[in-house]
Amino acid sequence: MNAPALEARNVSHCYGARKALDDVSFSVGRGKFCVLLGLNGAGKSTLFSLVTRLFALRQGSLAVLGCDLQREPRKALEQLGVVFQSRTLDLDLSVAQNFYYHAALHGIGKARANARTEELLNAVQLADRAGEKVRNLSGGQMRRVEIARALLHKPRLLVLDEPTVGLDIGARADILKLVRGLIASEGMSVLWATHLTDEIAGTDDVIALHKGKVRASGAVTTLLEQTGASDIKQAFMLLIDEEALA
Numbered sequence: 001m002n003a004p005a006l007e008a009r010n011v012s013h014c015y016g017a018r019k020a021l022d023d024v025s026f027s028v029g030r031g032k033f034c035v036l037l038g039l040n041g042a043g044k045s046t047l048f049s050l051v052t053r054l055f056a057l058r059q060g061s062l063a064v065l066g067c068d069l070q071r072e073p074r075k076a077l078e079q080l081g082v083v084f085q086s087r088t089l090d091l092d093l094s095v096a097q098n099f100y101y102h103a104a105l106h107g108i109g110k111a112r113a114n115a116r117t118e119e120l121l122n123a124v125q126l127a128d129r130a131g132e133k134v135r136n137l138s139g140g141q142m143r144r145v146e147i148a149r150a151l152l153h154k155p156r157l158l159v160l161d162e163p164t165v166g167l168d169i170g171a172r173a174d175i176l177k178l179v180r181g182l183i184a185s186e187g188m189s190v191l192w193a194t195h196l197t198d199e200i201a202g203t204d205d206v207i208a209l210h211k212g213k214v215r216a217s218g219a220v221t222t223l224l225e226q227t228g229a230s231d232i233k234q235a236f237m238l239l240i241d242e243e244a245l246a
């Protein structure tokens, strides 16, 4: 059975009286680069917290590659790689030590951790920095390390919450290229949260999230047809029905 990489069904989440997600349903197709597009406060981070089980899911269901997060949490999380919005590297450890620590958390043995660390640092072109303290790296290099580290246990779905925040144009382009390349090389699916429409390619899928609701989802071409817009930025503006988009 070919279940989607991620499937959300009727997911809602409240913080007290505030509804951050309101009956959210979508799916991320296998092998897809899917952009979760939303302005500040749309509910992107809340959705990430539910997908990673940081928050308990109280309404609706989430499944990773067909594994229900509530019923089979371990199996579902094994297939998931996560890059959070805020950095989670230990700055005073070396790049490789950060990998080994993460590998231990995932129960990956030393030999496999060594081999995989070397392979992944090569993939993100940072093999020559393996022994260096993370503190000495640039913001873009740290992001590359975090993305590579998230792949240690060979997840089949990688979710990233605004991974390019604070990076310059060059570093942003590098990260995007890297993650798009991983879809091919690691055979993965990606859910990429952002508020930046210029990070979207014509071949991507998009979930337009606004004020906790999915306004539309599907291929870029479908959203353009649906809205009659000439580009995805205009389509998003029409979908959220607001005049200004930063």
Ligand SMILES: Nc1ncnc2c1ncn2[C@@H]1O[C@H](COP(=O)(O)OP(=O)(O)OP(=O)(O)O)[C@@H](O)[C@H]1O
Pocket: 015, 018, 019, 020, 038, 039, 040, 041, 042, 043, 044, 045, 046, 047, 195
């Ligand atoms: N811990 C919390 N307590 C109360 N309200 C919260 C909490 N976290 C988020 N919210 C509210 O929930 C809504 C969705 O926030 P969320 O952080 O999920 O959005 P976002 O799309 O990730 O925004 P950003 O791009 O700014 O990170 C907002 O109205 C926010 O104020």
